Amino acid sequence: xxxxxxxxxxxxxxxxxxxSPLHGYGLRKRLNSELGFFRAFxxxxxxxxxxxxxxxxxxxxxxxxxxxxxTRIVYRLTEAGHQHLxxxxxEVTPAACDDESFGVYFALFGHARSDxxxxxxxxxxxxxxTRLKELRSRLAHTADDYLRELRRHGAESVERExxxxxxxxxxxxxxxxxxxxxxxxxx
Amino acid sequence: xxxxxxxxxxxxxxxxxxxSPLHGYGLRKRLNSELGFFRAFxxxxxxxxxxxxxxxxxxxxxxxxxxxxxTRIVYRLTEAGHQHLxxxxxEVTPAACDDESFGVYFALFGHARSDxxxxxxxxxxxxxxTRLKELRSRLAHTADDYLRELRRHGAESVERExxxxxxxxxxxxxxxxxxxxxxxxxx
DNA sequence: GTTAGCATGTAAGGAGTTACATGATTTT
DNA sequence: AAAATCATGTAACTCCTTACATGCTAAC
Numbered sequence: 001x002x003x004x005x006x007x008x009x010x011x012x013x014x015x016x017x018x019x020s021p022l023h024g025y026g027l028r029k030r031l032n033s034e035l036g037f038f039r040a041f042x043x044x045x046x047x048x049x050x051x052x053x054x055x056x057x058x059x060x061x062x063x064x065x066x067x068x069x070x071t072r073i074v075y076r077l078t079e080a081g082h083q084h085l086x087x088x089x090x091e092v093t094p095a096a097c098d099d100e101s102f103g104v105y106f107a108l109f110g111h112a113r114s115d116x117x118x119x120x121x122x123x124x125x126x127x128x129x130t131r132l133k134e135l136r137s138r139l140a141h142t143a144d145d146y147l148r149e150l151r152r153h154g155a156e157s158v159e160r161e162x163x164x165x166x167x168x169x170x171x172x173x174x175x176x177x178x179x180x181x182x183x184x185x186x187x
Numbered sequence: 188x189x190x191x192x193x194x195x196x197x198x199x200x201x202x203x204x205x206x207s208p209l210h211g212y213g214l215r216k217r218l219n220s221e222l223g224f225f226r227a228f229x230x231x232x233x234x235x236x237x238x239x240x241x242x243x244x245x246x247x248x249x250x251x252x253x254x255x256x257x258t259r260i261v262y263r264l265t266e267a268g269h270q271h272l273x274x275x276x277x278e279v280t281p282a283a284c285d286d287e288s289f290g291v292y293f294a295l296f297g298h299a300r301s302d303x304x305x306x307x308x309x310x311x312x313x314x315x316x317t318r319l320k321e322l323r324s325r326l327a328h329t330a331d332d333y334l335r336e337l338r339r340h341g342a343e344s345v346e347r348e349x350x351x352x353x354x355x356x357x358x359x360x361x362x363x364x365x366x367x368x369x370x371x372x373x374x
Numbered sequence: 375g376t377t378a379g380c381a382t383g384t385a386a387g388g389a390g391t392t393a394c395a396t397g398a399t400t401t402t
Numbered sequence: 403a404a405a406a407t408c409a410t411g412t413a414a415c416t417c418c419t420t421a422c423a424t425g426c427t428a429a430c
Contacts, residue, residue, distance in 0.1 A: 007417070025381050033325070036337055038318065045418050047383055070426070072381060109333035131225065138220070146296035150223055153351050157344060164340050194389070212409050232390050234411055257398070259409065 008100045009041060009049050014077065014085040015108045017059060018186070021076040024050060036103025050075060058084050089186065092119055094126035113187030114176040121172065125165045132158045195287045196228055196236050201264065201272040202295045204246060205373070210259040211237060223290025237262060245271050276373065279306055281313035300374030301363040308359065312352045319345045 009031075016022060016030055024047055032040045053059045058081035062074045077085070089112075092105065097120070105120045112120075132155060139151045196218075203209060203217055211234060219227045240246045245268035249261045264272070276299075279292065284307070292307045299307075319342060326338045 009417080023381080024383090025379095034329075034334075036334065038321070042419060043381095043383070044385090044420070049417095066380090070381075103337065106333055106337045107331075110331055134225070142221075144294075144297050146293055147221075147223065149355070150290065150293045153348070157347070160344070160347075161340070168336070196389080210409080211411090212407095229391060230409095230411070231392070231413090236389095253408090257409075 007049075008037075008104060009045060010053065011088060011101065012104045012107075013046075013049060013053065014058070014081060014088070015104060017075060017077040017081070018085060018108070018111065021062070021074045023064070023072040023074045025072070027075070034107070036107050037100050039100070053081070056080075056084075086186070089116060092116075092123050094123045094130065097124040097127045108186060111186045113185070114172060116187035118169065118172050118176070121165055121169050125162060125169070128158050128162050128165070132162070194236075195224075195291060196232060197240065198275060198288065199291045199294075200233075200236060200240065201245070201268060201275070202291060204262060204264040204268070205272060205295070205298065208249070208261050208263040210251070210261045212259070214262070221294070223294050224287050226287070240268070243267075243271075273373070276303055279303075279310050281310045281317065284311040284314045295373060298373045300372070301359060303374035305356065305359050305363070308352055308356050312349060312356070315345050315349050315352070319349070 012031055012035055013027060016027055016035075022030070024043070027050075028041060028043060028046050031046070050059065054061065057078055059075045060078050062076060063071050064074045066072055089105075089108075097105070102120070102124050109117055109120075135151055135155045135158065139148060139155060142148050142151060199218055199222055200214060203214055203222075209217070211230070214237075215228060215230060215233050218233070237246065241248065244265055246262045247265050249263060250258050251261045253259055276292075276295075284292075289307070289311050296304055296307075322338055322342045322345065326335065326342060329335050329338060
């Protein structure tokens, strides 16, 4: 139950710091260029987020000299942070597989065990299936021609994403069958 | 410049009240079942929004008896509200054509003049084109296989929506050619 | 020398949510 | 008699943004 509503930003920071320690400015760059979404995070949300995570003991600070007098503050995942990330990934449910969170999860795939990847793919699939049913039932009750067309196209997009996921899931299962225990530590 | 950042909720309420007067509870129902998005608005956002709109003089209140002692408050668009709605539609730019706003605009199509519909369709198309370019340039710089696949699929979806819009635009232009001045008042 | 990038933050505000508070009516 | 639906709101909170504040370095 408890499980603080997964903030996308925090999850993303945990994911990035899992890969390697980084300072605020660098985190923001990677956040906005490499992570799976279109959205741009600002410093006004990033730095306070880092402070919260520090307070909770999920990350630690390490001042670092950059050659001259310039100092930057490198953040590193603590053991508690690692456990928190694992905890969040353990709790991946369809409800937590909105577009943005899914993008972040996907960005972690390279470090994830096959069973985690499958759990995420299935979670996303379930969520899309629910949305598709809803869209179809709305479509059935929509008289306006324009709205019908909008929803028809929406449903088609969702169907396509489900089909795409089916392909990924099948591939993942083939891989898992070939080599049952992968080395990836996240899962 | 000015143009208060178009809040989706306010635009949606203007659109619904443009069709017909309605009370808060009824607005919320239509908001969450008929409008183009998946999101559900709560009373905690709707009622304060109605108050703001009242203060600005865009809507007016009309208590109404429902048969017994029960009274409900029906809201009606004022002349200033009509003008505000027209003003917002005049300013439709690609930047204002995010997924949600586009859904609301689309819901107004039945009341819109052909040129307004075309403006909205083109605005959305421009926005998607920008997103597509961005996605492709990211794709070109993405090494990770999983992220490549995510972006490839994302780009494909955007391409499809652009293609869908092209069809709607072509149809709209044929219609406009057949009957140059439609009766719809919004535009 | 000025623009762009590096680097870290704070304050105020926006736009929504959930939970609370209340009460009547209709359906099961 | 319980549950769903009708009906109107408020308070506290969340998570983010923009604008502000500061200052250094690299490139053009």
